[in-house]
Amino acid sequence: MKKAVYLGMRGDIIHPGIINIIREGAKLGELTVGLLTDSAIASHKRLPYLTYQQRKDVIENIKGVTQVIPQEEWSYVHNLRKLKPDYIIHGDDWKSGPLQRERDEVFAAMKELGGEVIEIPYTSGVNSSSINEAIRSIGTTPDIRLKTLRRLLDAKRIVRIMEAHSGLSGLIIENLEIEKEDGLHSFDGMWSSSLTDSTSKGKPDIEAVDLTTRLQDLTNILECTTKPIIFDGDTGGHHFAFTVKTLERNGISAVIIEDKTGQKRNSLFGTEVNQELAAIPDFCDKIKAGKQAQVTKEFMIIARLESLIAGFPVPHALERARAYVEAGADGVMIHSKEKSGEDIKEFCSLFRAEYPHVPIVLVPTTYNQFVEKELAEWGANIIIYANHMLRSAYPAMFNTAKMILENERSLEADKVCMPIKQILELIPGGK
Ligand code: SPV
Numbered sequence: 359m360k361k362a363v364y365l366g367m368r369g370d371i372i373h374p375g376i377i378n379i380i381r382e383g384a385k386l387g388e389l390t391v392g393l394l395t396d397s398a399i400a401s402h403k404r405l406p407y408l409t410y411q412q413r414k415d416v417i418e419n420i421k422g423v424t425q426v427i428p429q430e431e432w433s434y435v436h437n438l439r440k441l442k443p444d445y446i447i448h449g450d451d452w453k454s455g456p457l458q459r460e461r462d463e464v465f466a467a468m469k470e471l472g473g474e475v476i477e478i479p480y481t482s483g484v485n486s487s488s489i490n491e492a493i494r495s496i497g498t499t500p501d502i503r504l505k506t507l508r509r510l511l512d513a514k515r516i517v518r519i520m521e522a523h524s525g526l527s528g529l530i531i532e533n534l535e536i537e538k539e540d541g542l543h544s545f546d547g548m549w550s551s552s553l554t555d556s557t558s559k560g561k562p563d564i565e566a567v568d569l570t571t572r573l574q575d576l577t578n579i580l581e582c583t584t585k586p587i588i589f590d591g592d593t594g595g596h597h598f599a600f601t602v603k604t605l606e607r608n609g610i611s612a613v614i615i616e617d618k619t620g621q622k623r624n625s626l627f628g629t630e631v632n633q634e635l636a637a638i639p640d641f642c643d644k645i646k647a648g649k650q651a652q653v654t655k656e657f658m659i660i661a662r663l664e665s666l667i668a669g670f671p672v673p674h675a676l677e678r679a680r681a682y683v684e685a686g687a688d689g690v691m692i693h694s695k696e697k698s699g700e701d702i703k704e705f706c707s708l709f710r711a712e713y714p715h716v717p718i719v720l721v722p723t724t725y726n727q728f729v730e731k732e733l734a735e736w737g738a739n740i741i742i743y744a745n746h747m748l749r750s751a752y753p754a755m756f757n758t759a760k761m762i763l764e765n766e767r768s769l770e771a772d773k774v775c776m777p778i779k780q781i782l783e784l785i786p787g788g789k
Pocket residue numbers: 551552553554563590624625626721723744745
């Protein structure tokens with residue numbers, strides 16, 4: 359009887375190194391490929407370019423592959439215990455670098471199961487990570503970027519979004535990664551905030567900046583990043599259908615519109631400003647018009663509930679949420695200024711009970727004592743850090759300007775500034 363061989367892989371980019379491992383694996387026996395699912399990958403890395411089904415279609419048709427099964431976890435061990443293969447095969451490049459822990463686990467599991475680990479010498483010059491890097495430097499397409507948010511929602515328990523108001527702030531969100539116990543942490547996408555966009559232009563957040571101007575700045579972010587973008591659509595304006603089409607064309611994944619009416623004010627403004635809420639049927643009509651206008655099936659229109667901001671209780675928000683979801687909203691954002699977070703928590707649990715699968719978006723600016731895991735337990739799917747890049751940039755710039763003014767020279771300010779050499783090297787190709 360033929361021996362059973364297991365090979366776990368992402369299968370996003372097929373290169374000669376992988377073909378070599380498949381060839382060697384097939385020589386040993388019947389080769390089962392454990393193809394990592396989107397959620398297995400997203401727990402540790404960026405989403406692959408191709409969906410699971412697309413990757414499966416490719417791998418199944420490679421000579422030497424007997425079958426493809428899902429590997430639902432980052433670790434190989436679960437599938438090894440299930441299949442009890444005679445061999446697991448892997449490139450020997452995992453001896454050093456981030457996969458060492460997985461390697462140790464695999465050796466322990468195979469020893470227990472009585473199988474063997476076969477390590478194939480790494481094919482020099484090609485590996486998926488370096489090809490991935492190269493592809494990333496080329497960029498993305500509006501189509502791929504737009505669809506990524508839905509894929510992330512399917513793959514991840516929580517989608518982590520950070521505000522970007524310029525190409526530079528976008529680049530930080532694009533590239534920042536930190537290693538933690540449970541894998542690599544990074545931001546999943548960007549929030550194009552009306553507050554920080556207008557503030558960075560020296561204007562108030564009153565929906566005074568028109569769509570064309572908003573998009574001009576967004577273009578800078580689009581040009582140097584690949585991650586998905588959620589657009590703050592304020593009240594949706596008078597031409598929401600047109601806005602939806604324009605955002606889609608640019609590869610934006612979602613727009614959030616709020617159920618306010620009249621001249622819009624920022625929601626975190628003092629209570630002295632009385633913001634009127636839109637009538638439910640009017641706002642539903644707006645959602646419907648947007649849904650009818652959209653061209654792709656993946657674009658998302660998220661309804662933002664301002665009930666709690668306007669001083670109404672949770673049932674008021676819930677009644678509106680029901681109407682908006684019935685009108686076609688792809689998700690709801692519930693906003694509040696309440697520090698305790700109790701109102702948000704209550705809303706989440708009541709809404710979740712009625713709609714198990716409709717995404718909930720939270721913007722925990724005031725109730726920021728809760729960590730992402732806690733908000734996920736309440737039922738949140740998307741967390742937006744809505745203004746922190748601009749709020750931290752402004753005091754830094756202010757202090758530098760003040761230091762120069764006080765000292766009548768820039769020597770003292772130098773220690774709070776990035777060295778010239780570093781800023782010249784900051785942007786790839788900028789030298
Ligand atoms: C924004 O970022 O512009 C928002 C979120 O609308 S908030 O400022 O919290 O209202």
